[in-house]
Amino acid sequence: MGTSRQSGAGPPREQVALRASLVATAVLAALGVGWGLAAGSQAILLDGAYTLIGMVLTGLSLHAARVMEAGPTPRYPFGRESLAPLVVGMQGLVLLGTCGYAALDATRVILDGGADEVSPGSMAAYGLLTALGALAIHRYLRRADPASDLLDAEARQWWAGALLSLVVLVGSVLALLLGDRLGPGPQRYLDPVLVLVACLLLVPQPVRMIRTMAVELLEGAADQRVQQPVRDRVDRVGEQFGLGRPALRVGKVGRKLYVEADFVVEPGRWDIADEDRVRRETASQLSDLPYDVWLNLELTTDPSRLA
Incomplete structure (x- = not known):
């Protein structure tokens, strides 16, 4: 992570x-x-x-x-x-x-x-x-x-x-x-x-x-007008790297926007360098949002981690 x-x-x-x-x-x-x-x-x-x-x-x-x-x-x-x-x-x-x-x-x-x-x-x-x-x-x-x-x-x-x-x-x-x-x-x-x-x-x-x-x-979910642009950009990254739709959580506190994206991948096909590339691209896609974005992205082989 x-x-x-x-x-x-x-x-x-x-x-x-x-x-x-x-x-x-x-x-x-x-x-x-x-x-x-x-x-x-x-x-x-x-x-x-x-x-x-x-x-x-x-x-x-x-x-x-x-x-x-x-x-x-x-x-x-x-x-x-x-x-x-x-x-x-x-x-x-x-x-x-x-x-x-x-x-x-x-x-x-x-x-x-x-x-x-x-x-x-x-x-x-x-x-x-x-x-x-x-x-x-x-x-x-x-x-x-x-x-x-x-x-x-x-x-x-x-x-x-x-x-x-x-x-x-x-x-x-x-x-x-x-x-x-x-x-x-x-x-x-x-x-x-x-x-x-x-x-x-x-x-x-x-x-x-x-x-x-x-x-x-109370760390509730951000408003849909804030979440949707994030969802669109993260989905675009998923398509670019051949990943499925992630489990996505978006919270907002003031100007700060917390984005947590978790992708399930097949065992043995992805390493830390791959995860870094996905993370960098996701950060780049989110860079035009008018917020201070704190991104937490994970590639995991365990679907239960997304529950």
Whole structure:
């Protein structure tokens, strides 16, 4: 049995993108909190608080990216890629808690008879401005480094923020269009209802982030969109050397991709040099994947080893 390690694309792009996200987060967080306090809108305050918490989490992601870039050390011979799913899961838990608190507070406001009326025009202007900003940052992060779990989590946060801003925008526009017909009474419930709708739309994002943490830290199988390219390349190597389909296991932790491929061969026909050739070709085939691939490949004459 042998192990081969190859490095994927280096992570500086990840850190540059996280720094850009951190700056944008600080600007929008200040805007949201300030605008929400001035307008007396809980929905805008939720958006600002969500963004403010995101700023802290972005700083945590940036620190984790720097630590992971250091690579293996004597104390951590396999690196510290486990920080990536851990940080992603922490982000999910914090954001889920934020949504839960906001939903409970909005429910209390509704049961108390609604909130003071908020200018729909002010809310619409805020929603449009922040939605455009969040969508722009989301698009940038998606393109910066598709293989980065930290940037994926960051992009999910911005997408959630964009949804929240769009909810504020749509609700405010409806209030402007229907305000004269409905009268002042229903408008007292506009703000808390928008908060509840936003929370319902946001909840799936942190749930997925928590699930990602659990699967990776428990060494679960990688997602099919990650496994299939590996399967295709390993099968191609098997055909090239006249081997059958291997027993293949693929796991992912952060940027690190563990690939274990075991081929059953006939006794007496293969030696260690042959196994080395298969391993080198497999490593070459996997080299274009955007991950840090740790390959473990074995040729064996014992089928029971694959069980």
